[in-house]
Amino acid sequence: MTRTNSIYQAVVEEQTEFIRRFRPDGKLTFVNSALCRFYGKEPEELLASNFKDLLDPEERDSIVHLVYSISPENPEIVTEPRYRGVDGRMHFVQYVTKGIFDEHGKIVEYQSVGRDVTAQREAEATLAEARIAMAQASKVTTLAVIGGGIAHEINQPLNAIRILTASAQLLAERSEFAESELPRMLGDIASQVDRIDSIVNHLREHLRQSQNTTSESCDLGNAVHSALSLINAQISARGIALDANISPNLPFVTGTAIRFEELVTNLVANAMQALDGTDCEQKIIQIDVASHESGLVELTVSDNGLGFDEGLAEKMFEPFFSTKSSGTSMGLGLSIVRIIVQAAGGSITASNRPEGGALIKVTLPSAGWSGA
Numbered sequence: 001m002t003r004t005n006s007i008y009q010a011v012v013e014e015q016t017e018f019i020r021r022f023r024p025d026g027k028l029t030f031v032n033s034a035l036c037r038f039y040g041k042e043p044e045e046l047l048a049s050n051f052k053d054l055l056d057p058e059e060r061d062s063i064v065h066l067v068y069s070i071s072p073e074n075p076e077i078v079t080e081p082r083y084r085g086v087d088g089r090m091h092f093v094q095y096v097t098k099g100i101f102d103e104h105g106k107i108v109e110y111q112s113v114g115r116d117v118t119a120q121r122e123a124e125a126t127l128a129e130a131r132i133a134m135a136q137a138s139k140v141t142t143l144a145v146i147g148g149g150i151a152h153e154i155n156q157p158l159n160a161i162r163i164l165t166a167s168a169q170l171l172a173e174r175s176e177f178a179e180s181e182l183p184r185m186l187g188d189i190a191s192q193v194d195r196i197d198s199i200v201n202h203l204r205e206h207l208r209q210s211q212n213t214t215s216e217s218c219d220l221g222n223a224v225h226s227a228l229s230l231i232n233a234q235i236s237a238r239g240i241a242l243d244a245n246i247s248p249n250l251p252f253v254t255g256t257a258i259r260f261e262e263l264v265t266n267l268v269a270n271a272m273q274a275l276d277g278t279d280c281e282q283k284i285i286q287i288d289v290a291s292h293e294s295g296l297v298e299l300t301v302s303d304n305g306l307g308f309d310e311g312l313a314e315k316m317f318e319p320f321f322s323t324k325s326s327g328t329s330m331g332l333g334l335s336i337v338r339i340i341v342q343a344a345g346g347s348i349t350a351s352n353r354p355e356g357g358a359l360i361k362v363t364l365p366s367a368g369w370s371g372a
Contacts, residue, residue: 025050059081263341283305
């Protein structure tokens with residue numbers, strides 16, 4: 001070995017970057033110490049192998065294709081293969097690979113210089129997660145502001161309706177309408193005004209994430225029945241068949257009935273909207289409520305519509321997300337559902353049914369359930 005080659009070899013061996021050379025058939029012809037240390041192999045072992053052997057099977061073909069695309073017109077490419085180390089951890093290596101050509105422009109050998117970019121990629125992933133969390137927090141904050149504003153605006157006409165209804169009730173009771181259906185109808189109107197007021201107040205309290213709200217126990221089956229009694233007319237008007245199967249003697253769940261009624265109403269409304277875009281002969285919404293020996297209560301709402309893109313299974317529960325392009329939806333229904341479920345200590349998932357359509361499953365712990 002000449003003095004020049006000796007100096008060159010020493011410089012290469014002192015590098016922290018990974019240096020390798022390989023022939024057109026992929027056989028490694030040179031590896032430096034840094035590369036050996038990274039892959040946890042002896043030089044002799046690596047020099048007896050192919051550069052393809054160090055690639056993850058799932059991305060091997062694409063990276064090999066990139067390497068062999070090197071030409072005099074495109075003499076350098078950058079790849080970032082992943083590698084699972086002896087510690088079981090996934091590493092990412094960024095290689096800059098250049099072609100070495102003869103006087104005719106034919107590839108003689110390839111040379112790669114690489115570096116471990118795992119820490120950088122992990123930092124980028126952490127930063128991306130933080131940005132998503134910040135965006136989500138911003139959405140929830142915006143939702144709270146909008147919700148508070150909406151509640152304030154709704155309360156004003158509600159108070160006006162309440163006063164007018166009370167006045168009409170008083171007049172009806174003092175007139176010839178006292179024995180008619182009018183007083184009862186006005187009473188129903190007043191009852192629904194109180195119901196709207198209760199819903200708005202519950203929503204406003206929850207959006208403010210009040211820590212003073214006391215936990216209650218309620219029968220989820222009764223809440224489902226109550227919600228369906230309010231929206232059954234809408235379901236029928238759309239030509240949708242409703243199949244509700246609610247097990248008797250369900251264990252109580254933690255939460256207020258008004259919130260669970262709101263949950264069911266939103267889930268059924270979502271199913272109705274999904275069926276609006278279909279032309280199937282018989283549109284069906286199925287609701288099932290049952291308990292399990294594990295102490296969990298499960299509510300499922302499914303439809304026989306078109307289903308949804310599987311990639312949206314999580315995103316659809318985010319505030320202001322909507323697949324509707326017409327602007328008819330604010331994208332708050334499923335977000336509110338998830339807030340209610342999480343407040344009750346439960347979980348919610350969305351999936352497509354094998355036979356077609358979507359299925360939303362809500363799982364709630366029974367009141368006093370310890371998870372044992």
